[in-house]
Amino acid sequence: MPQKDPCQKQACAIQKCLQANKYLESLCEEVIRDMRRCCEAQGGNSVCCSGFKDPKPTEDKSDT
Known part of the structure; x- marks a missing residue:
């Protein structure tokens, strides 16, 4: 039997939250953070994390 x-x-939880909130990611930030924490803790041992990337740090786009 395959391991879960x-x-x-x-x-x-992310899919359920997005469906319930008309796919507005801003309303599901907490469950998305939970997923990121899980992926970090698993260190590549989760197939679910294969397509789940951490956002790249945004560069400062101001022209000062």
Whole structure:
């Protein structure tokens, strides 16, 4: 029997939250943070994390 993905619970929570909130990511920030924490803790041992990338730090776009 295949082992359950360690971050599957968080991945499902994101989908449920997005569906309930008309896919507005800003309303699901907490569950997205939970997923990032899980992916960091698993260090690549989660298939669910394979397509879940941390956002790149935004560069300062001001022209000062």
